[in-house]
Amino acid sequence: MDMKFINKKTFLLSFLQIFISLMTFGQFVSPSQYFHDTQGNIDVNEGGQLQFNMAIDLPPGVKNVSPQVGLVYLSGAGNGTAGYGWNISGITSISRVGKNIEKDGEFRGVQLDYSDYYSFNGQRLILKSGEYGKDGAEYVTEKFSNTKIKSVGSITGQIWSGPEYWEVTLADGSLAWYGATASGSSNARTPLEYNIVKWKDPQGNYISYDYLQGSGTNVSLISSIKWGGNESLGKAHYNEVQFNYNGTYTRQLIEQSYVNGIALIQDKLLNSIVSKTNNSQYRKYEITYKLDVSKYQFVDKIQEFSADNQPANPIEFHRNENQSGATGSVSDGTWTPFREMALSGDFRGIHSTDFIVYNNAWGGNPTGYYLSTGGNTSPLYYLGTENVYNGAIPITIKDSNNYTSSRQGFVSYTLNSTTKDVTLKYYLIDLTKPISYTGSGFLYPNALTLVETKVIPGSQWSETEHTSTTNPLTYYDKTSSIRKLLQYDIDGDGISEVLIEKSIRITNTWCPGGGGGGTVDPSLDPNGRPINCESSSIDETKYFVAKQQDSTFPYVEFYLTKSEDIVMGDFNGDGLDDIAQSSPNWGSTVNGEFVPANLLQAYNVKKDAQGNYSLVEVYNADYLGLSASVQVADFNGDGISDLFSRTNVNNHYFVNLNNGKSFEKTPYFNDFNATDSYTSSQNGYYSTAKVLDINADGKSDIIDFSTSYNIASPTSASSSFTIKVRPSQGYANGKIQFGSDTPVTNNYNAPLIYRELLGLRQNELYLFRPSNSNVGGINNYYHFSNLQRAMVERINQAGRGTLISYDTGISGCAACYTGVKNEQYPLMELANVNSQLVSRISEWGNQPNSGRFKLFRYRGLIMNLHNRKTIGFRQIASSAWNTTIYPANTLLSTHVWSGVETDPLNQGATIKEWSIRTNDETKIFPADISENNNQLLSFKSTVYQTDKLVDGQIVTTVNDGNKAKVVTAIFPKITRAKDFLTGAVSESTVTYGDFYLPSQTLSKLNTSYAVKTTNYLYANNPAGTGANYYVGRPLSKNETVQAYSDVQSNKEEYTYDNNNLKT
Incomplete structure (x- = not known):
């Protein structure tokens, strides 16, 4: 079928669906009950997220001195003060931040001591004078401003350290205090942040901020703001806005996290906001919530009330809701059967697991390896016949031109039996070489691309040696071999190094009296040693490191336990992957059962001041459970790795919740599936409890999986599997709470043996069925709850409704997002995005023919791997409002698009703006965006003056020692604009x-x-x-x-x- 016809048909169907939804949308807009309306502003921010702002109507102050507060919704945000995606806006703070490679040469998390840095509204504070974090030190922001900041005092009576509060002086002489205004206790201060407590203008008009903080929660919430007073004239405040929590609605899912051993607990939910003047109500805003099976609460309505408590029409928010009793679903047959699974990874960069499989020739397809993906009736890419997958691991790859791929490749190794050289080969799959149909047949280009070859000489890593003595007769044999590759990111930049596991066996042999008894069979011992000898052997394991595209990286090796006994995670919360091993540490009796304990020791490969690398212990703590059963998890979503382990009883487990210093051990006996299996020639079963974040909320869930089969005869067989999700649902009663979703069971009249849960894509996981009768398979399980897609999709306010459509560009709206141009490391452009981007906003009212819509497109999302920040999209475009939706024949009208281009090499500064009228998606972002392109309607370019300052002086180069001192000044220098109409x-x-x-x-x-x-x-x-x-x-x-x-x-x-x- 003609591809152009397919695209056109898809386009028409998509707009037909829009048209139908808009034609019927009026019935969903609630009729007005009251004279006034509660209203907010709908927008799409520079990150492609829906942003809804509702300003709180406040009584005026003196000379316009009053706070600016509101409620803000962001579609990509998590669980906030006012429900999922919602927070209070207008409250500024100074917060602790850790170190990063860009400025400090290393990643390091917040330590809660004087080694921490601080940021003011997202900008790191650069020391100007004094000692960082100490009393009297002065700072400037990392982006040039004329704001002056000073740290005051020192915290006492706490296990963390830092300033007691901060004074901020703005360029006009206005003053602000953060954390407190004087020594003493303050609810505005937490271990992580200092919230604004006072603002005063040069004339003495001021604003006061008050906070509440529950005992032991270490979370500060705004409780009231007062203004209208004048400190210089001694006048008191007469205006106030109050924030009320946990009234009609209480927080059902309590958020708990840790930072360096200290718990942070968010246990309150905003219910209402009341503004007052002279102690009388001015406005009131009440929030109504919906609770679904996830236990997260979502804003349903916000309603404003007047000074005399008369209600206005509320704003209504709608989304796809998870209904009680909803179940997951299983998809059979969307994956091509295969003979052998070779490797899995995110090889297309769509944040989903793909599989490299082997197949014999079938249906015209040649023998060889294929990239197999779900939802397709045939593989998309052919990878040739060479087996380069034994011992291979998926890995992020940086090529010889210093470009980092946003999709995974893989690395495998070969060992030269003579020289003992280890050759690492790094591969990517070329997505420009799919299997294609030419009209006369299919083409199968080999899409496997060798990116880099790295050789580690045998003389560098091999310790094999053989020595002997004659009197007495002894032999010393030391052999070394390669066992396995592991990926490990030493510096946290997202580009994994390769750990190569080296197995060493040392054998000492001694032959009393010269041995005797003849000699050993030469085929077993070519050295002809005597038979009557005694020997003893010990085994050791070492690892050495291979770094991509870095010939200067020194050879580094260290002792550690075997790879099967190693787990990896961030156990101390510093933002780096740790390598951890367990050792027995006796145990304790819990609920009448003796539970073994183990000591977990975690390490980083670190570089010292002399540039030498070594293995350094960064964490040690004991946990309960069998070390062989340990799974790494993050049950509260704080980024610190927890451990899930089983005891000697198959269905008794422990959640070892990590606070960054030690594990808090909680038993879960008889709560999850037993870990058990049985296999015979005719029947068997397998049962386990696995850790996965199946609902994409950032917290690990428990997946109960069980399967069984029965083969009574060659013609009579049955098999089944059951999946039951137990989602993590917050913290209460001193432990992590788990829900219990409705189980899903599939039965088959076939001899199918399921064994593993593989891969994950948001709310989707894969079940692996090993090759049975030479045909293996994969099934998809889709969970009904997906928090990353629980965004607001419809907003009703002021008699009009707004529909919001989202897309990732991976499926559906293919033109919504694509890459443009990758940048060299440490920058990286994402080939695909994992977040939901707003692709269309449609508005509709109760009046006929009153609809309109607006479209959005995105190009080239850039990240900085050295500071783990998103720079932003290289290009964004939005259409003008199209008010001719009805009748249907005007749906395909030409749009006027407005576009913006930024410079990722200059901190995302806007360098081009343009507008164009077109109905061709390919022309929204022209190749030539300049004054010379007469297809444009308008064009604007901006050239910037960018200076780097160290200690207040402009520098042309910055050495490593000064990177933490750099202040960047970026100001528009030359702006040119052209109106192509005139x-x-x-x-x-x-x-x-x-x-x-x-x-x-x-x-x-x-x-x-x-x-x-x-x-x-x-x-x-x-x-x-x-x-x-x-x-x-x-x-x-x-x-x-x-x-x-x-x-x-x-x-x-x-x-x-x-x-x-x-x-």
């Missing part, structure tokens, strides 16, 4: 003076048709304190305009009296 070109050039204040702007229209020059002078007092500190106070503005051979000038001057503008 042909007019305008240009503006800004010259910056002291403190990066604009000293001159030069604006031109069509080069010289009209020229405007504006010069500025400022008063600055950087040495001042409090209200007497100011930078950028205007003194004069002198403007000259040249046009039509005429020159006109205008000058404005400003004077001040006691920090107030006088004239």
Whole structure:
């Protein structure tokens, strides 16, 4: 079938579905009951997420001094103060942050001591004077500003350390205090953050913030904000806004996490917000929640009430809800059968597990290896016949040009039996070489691509040696071999190194009296040793490290236990993967059962000050359960690895919840499936409890899996499996709570033997059926609950409804997201995104023909692997509102698109803006975005002045020792804009003076048709304190305009009296 026809048909069907939904949408918009409406603002942010902002209506203060607070929903956010995705906006803070490679040369999590850094509203604080975190130290933000920040005092009476509070002075002399305003206890301060407690302008008008903090929760919540007072005149506040928690609705899923041994507990849920003036209600906002089987609470309605408590029409929020009693589902037959499974990994970069399988020739397909993916009737990629998969592991690959792939490849090894050289080969699957049909037949290009070959000489790693003595006759034999490859990310940059496991056997042989008894069979011992000898052997395990694309990386090896006894995770919460081994540590009796204990010792490979690498212990703690049964988990979603283990009783388990310092051990006896199996020639069963985050909420769940088979005769067989999900549902009564979803059972009249749970893609997992009669298989299990897709999909307010559609670009709307151009390491462009991006917003009212819609497209999401931050999309475009949805024949109308392009090499600064009218998806982001492209409607470009400052001085290069001191100044320098309808070109050039204040702007229209020059002078007092500190106070503005051979000038001057503008 013609591909163009298929695409056109899909496009038409998609818009037909939109049309039908919009035609019927009016019936879902509730009729108005009240005269007024509760309203908020719907927007799509620069990250492609739906953002809903509802400002709280507050009584005015003096000279517009009042807080700006509201409720904000973000579709990609997690469980917040006001339900899933919801938080209170307008509350700023100073927070602790850890170290990163970009600035510090290493990743390190928050330590809750004086080694921590701090950030002010997301920007790291750079030390200007004093000692970091200590009393009296002064700071600036990492992005240049004229804000002055000082740490004050020292925390006492706590196990964490740091400043007692912070003073922030803004460029206009306004002051803000964070954490407290003086020494003493404060609910605004937690182990992690210092919340704003006071703001005051230079005239003495101020705002006060109060907080509540439950005993032992270490979580601070805003309780009230007061304003209207003047500290200089001694006037008290007369306005207030109150935040009320746990009234009609209480938090059902209590969030609990740890930082360096300290618990943080969020146990409250916002119920209402009440603003008052002179102690009388001004406005009230009540929040109604829905609770589904996940135990998360979702905002259902927000309703405003007037000063006399009269209700307005509420805002209603709708999403796909998980109904009580909902079950998962199993998909059979969407995977091509295979003979042998070779490897699994995310080889297409779509955040899903793919499988490399082997098949004999069938149905015209050649013998060989294939990349097999779910939902297809045939493999998509052919990988040739060579077996390069024995011992292979999936891995993120950086190529020789220093580009990092956002999809996994794999690495395998070969061993030269003579030289003992180990050859590592790194592969990627070339997604531009699918199996294709030409009209006369199928083509099978080999999509397997060798990216890098790395050789570790045998002389470097092999310790094989043989020595002997004659009197007495002894032999010393030491042999070494390669056992396994493991992936391990030494520095936390997302590019895994390869750990190569080396097995060593040392045998000492001694032959009393020269041995005798003849000699050993030469085929067994070519050295012809005597028979009557005695020997003893010991086994050792070492690991050595291979780093991709780095010939300077030294040879590093270390002793550790065998790989089957190793687990990996982040056990100390520093953001780095740890290698951990267990050793017996006796045990204890729990509920009448003796439970073995083990000591977990976790290590990092670290570089010392001299550049030498070694294995360093970073964590040790004992846990309960059998070491052979341990599974690594994260039951509370705090990023610190927990352990799930079984006792000697098959269905008795322990959750060893890790606080970053030790494990908190809780028994779960008879709560989960037993770990048990039995196999015979005619029947068998297998049962286990596995750890997976099946509902994509960031917390590990328990999957009960059991299967059985019965083969009575060659013509009579049956098999079945059952999956029961037990989702993690928060913290209560001193332990993690687990739910119990409805089990799913599948029965088959066939001899199918299921054994493993493989892979995961959000709420989907895979069941592996090993080859039976030379035909293996995979089944998909889909869980009904997926928190990553529990976004708001419809909003009703003010008599209109808004439909929000999301997509990832992987399926459905293929044009919604694609990559553009990868950048060199440490940057990386994602070939596909895992989050749900807003692709369309549609509005509809109760009146006919009143609908409209707006479309969104995204290109090239860039990440920085050295600071683990998302820089943003390289390009974003949105259409103008299309108000001609009805009748249906106008659905395919041409759109006017507005686009933005950013520079990932300059901190995501906007460099191009354009608009274009087109109905062709391929032209929304033109290859030529410039003044030369006459297909555009408008174009704007911006060139920036970017300076790096160290200790206040501009530098051209930054050495490693100064990276943590860098302040970056980025300001627009030259802006050019062209209107293609008129042909007019305008240009503006800004010259910056002291403190990066604009000293001159030069604006031109069509080069010289009209020229405007504006010069500025400022008063600055950087040495001042409090209200007497100011930078950028205007003194004069002198403007000259040249046009039509005429020159006109205008000058404005400003004077001040006691920090107030006088004239």
